[in-house]
Amino acid sequence: MEQVLSVKQLQKSFKDTQVLHDITFDVHKGEIMAVLGPNGAGKSTTIRNIMGIMYPDGGEVVFHNHHGDTIPRHKIGYLPEERGLYKNVKVMDILLYFAELKDYPLDRAKERALDYLKRFDLEGKENVSVEELSKGMGQKVQFIGSIIHEPELLILDEPFSGLDPVSQDVFKREIKKLADNGTAILLSSHQMNLVEEMCDRLFLMNKGQQVIYGAMKDVKAEYANFKCTIYGDNDVATLEAIQDVTRVEQDGSTSVLYLDRDVTLPGWLSNIPGDLDVQEIFVDRISLHEIFVDVALGRSIAAKEGVLDAE
């Protein structure tokens, strides 16, 4: 897999507080790589260091064979977390301005702009002033601005925030299409369901440190253990005593039993004590959302920090 971006042992402090500790990951051509983490984990700081908006105290950013200041920025597209476009400018003019900043041919940019406006349901808006757009429409225009110059690497900081479900789907489709056509995509998002659906690999961080790094399928296999939900009046202690139960969460008469990774379901189910009160029972797997919450709360998974087969 061709490596487009390498982030190597990034360190960053603000005054006396170190907010990035040895952050290391790669982004490959044609993949969607997610950077995840709770608020304040250091995602945006990592991205800003990659973009050269701020400089790391240690470590380095490598784009193909270019290091630090020599990175050709016009080959990178960036949708920052802070949204904002010049208000008094027409949509097409702002898109051409973005293209010009990246030395991209304007006739080609115009063609691409019209094509993307259509795909984002903004056909005919090219001569509308930015201030007349809704927030979501503005976000679409800003997204188009980040890809107008056909970047090799696209960095998207929270691209889905503030979008309605239909617009989210449009963004999802276009981001996937870009990856299928070879763009390397680094995406930070809090929408775990979208990340779970879209991303090939993920880097989960907390308090400026790596917690999990690996392919989505390996992360799921490693961390997405079974959990068993039982509706009925049962004692937490009784449930905790069942073999291979690692944790129990109880809310009224609903109990969720988190199971050991290596549990074999048929055997486990046949060993449930016969005197439990079971009105309803079902078994499913921990979602990426729950893995995330576990990490954010510093619970069991965080203790199993590791790098999976990140290649």
Ligand SMILES: Nc1ncnc2c1ncn2[C@@H]1O[C@H](COP(=O)(O)OP(=O)(O)OP(=O)(O)O)[C@@H](O)[C@H]1O
């Ligand atoms: N310019 C700055 N000066 C001082 N501290 C900063 C600065 N930027 C970020 N921080 C601190 O660095 C830490 C990481 O912040 P960062 O914005 O990178 O987190 P994040 O993971 O992107 O969070 P969120 O999901 O809330 O956007 C936080 O503790 C934040 O307060």
